[in-house]
Amino acid sequence: MDSKHQRVKLSDGHFIPALGYGTYKPQEVPNSKTLEGTKLAIDAGFRHIDTAYAYQVEEEVGLAIKSKIAEGRVKREDIFLTSKLWCTCHRPEMVKPSLESSLRKLGLDYVDLYLIHYPVAMKPGEDLFPADEKGKTLLDTGDICATWEAMEKCKDAGLAKSIGVSNFNRRQLEMILNKPGLKYKPVCNQVECHLYLNQRKLLDFCKAKDIVLVAYCALGSQREKRWVDPSAPVLLEDPVLCAVAKKHQRSPAQVALRYQLQRGVVVLAQSFKEKEIKENVQVFEFQLTSEDMKNLDGQDRNFRYASADFLADDPKYPFSDEY
Numbered sequence: 001m002d003s004k005h006q007r008v009k010l011s012d013g014h015f016i017p018a019l020g021y022g023t024y025k026p027q028e029v030p031n032s033k034t035l036e037g038t039k040l041a042i043d044a045g046f047r048h049i050d051t052a053y054a055y056q057v058e059e060e061v062g063l064a065i066k067s068k069i070a071e072g073r074v075k076r077e078d079i080f081l082t083s084k085l086w087c088t089c090h091r092p093e094m095v096k097p098s099l100e101s102s103l104r105k106l107g108l109d110y111v112d113l114y115l116i117h118y119p120v121a122m123k124p125g126e127d128l129f130p131a132d133e134k135g136k137t138l139l140d141t142g143d144i145c146a147t148w149e150a151m152e153k154c155k156d157a158g159l160a161k162s163i164g165v166s167n168f169n170r171r172q173l174e175m176i177l178n179k180p181g182l183k184y185k186p187v188c189n190q191v192e193c194h195l196y197l198n199q200r201k202l203l204d205f206c207k208a209k210d211i212v213l214v215a216y217c218a219l220g221s222q223r224e225k226r227w228v229d230p231s232a233p234v235l236l237e238d239p240v241l242c243a244v245a246k247k248h249q250r251s252p253a254q255v256a257l258r259y260q261l262q263r264g265v266v267v268l269a270q271s272f273k274e275k276e277i278k279e280n281v282q283v284f285e286f287q288l289t290s291e292d293m294k295n296l297d298g299q300d301r302n303f304r305y306a307s308a309d310f311l312a313d314d315p316k317y318p319f320s321d322e323y
């Protein structure tokens with residue numbers, strides 16, 4: 001098997017490629033960049049693509065995948081595609097129509113993985129970030145377990161091969177795992193995870209429950225001003241990371257990704273640049289030593305780039321708990 005396609009088994013029997021291409025983009029970046037970037041990623045060897053309704057690029061992601069299928073470079077079944085249920089669509093009756101709307105945009109008849117994007121519900125409607133005149137987020141009372149039951153129906157309908165969650169803390173994962181009548185458990189929890197927030201405790205919990213941890217912002221995020229404090233440390237300039245990279249004659253980005261793979265974490269990487277995209281798939285060709293891993297572990301400082309402050313007023317805001 002091509003090493004680029006190293007995969008991890010999910011609890012429902014499906015396999016997820018250990019490395020994925022991220023398709024989030026800041027609003028000011030044109031959608032054409034996503035179309036181009038996703039095509040470059042498939043050409044470079046990425047077989048796992050991560051998107052979401054809220055990214056508003058599903059159309060371009062679908063076009064990129066279909067163009068590579070039409071070229072004969074890949075078949076649909078070679079691609080592992082993730083999308084996510086947005087916070088304004090948590091009401092159980094909205095879940096399947098929401099996935100169907102994503103699939104229409106993608107121009108595909110199933111996703112490989114569908115995730116609840118956040119455990120917090122916002123007011124239903126067209127607005128992705130509903131807020132009052134003072135800018136305060138309009139939240140919705142939501143029941144994570146009821147939303148999960150609607151997710152299970154999406155899997156039963158064949159619209160999503162696997163279902164999982166994102167940005168859930170341990171308590172919220174346990175709520176689902178302990179739900180009476182649980183039909184399918186979440187196959188993964190996609191969370192922020194990198195050198196400065198290595199999620200050791202959440203990772204150990206997930207491993208014990210056979211839930212795959214998928215890492216986002218693994219390269220230190222896109223540092224979009226809307227969400228990330230400009231004074232936040234630049235992850236790829238971390239001296240320890242750079243020293244390990246130098247030792248292996250690899251880039252800091254490659255080491256940041258490799259670090260996650262060696263911890264049993266599935267990792268996402270975003271870039272629009274061909275050189276970086278090609279570099280990011282070359283992470284199966286070298287190994288970090290246990291000493292490297294220990295040094296990298298030592299950089300953890302509980303620092304979060306994407307704290308989703310717009311949800312912070314909700315009791316279900318996930319990042320107040322220790323993990």
Ligand SMILES: NC(=O)c1ccc[n+]([C@@H]2O[C@H](COP(=O)([O-])OP(=O)(O)OC[C@H]3O[C@@H](n4cnc5c(N)ncnc54)[C@H](OP(=O)(O)O)[C@@H]3O)[C@@H](O)[C@H]2O)c1
Pocket residue numbers: 021022023024025050051117166167190191215216217218219220221222236251253254268269270271272273275276277279280306
């Ligand atoms: N579930 C969630 O709530 C959630 C939240 C955030 C993200 N995500 C997912 O995770 C994906 C990845 O996270 P992210 O978008 O925050 O960004 P990321 O992958 O942490 O970092 C992206 C930035 O790193 C730089 N980079 C990439 N490869 C590089 C290389 N080889 N050398 C040097 N720099 C490199 C790029 O910046 P330059 O282009 O400036 O070089 C890029 O913008 C997202 O796209 C999305 O799919 C999910």
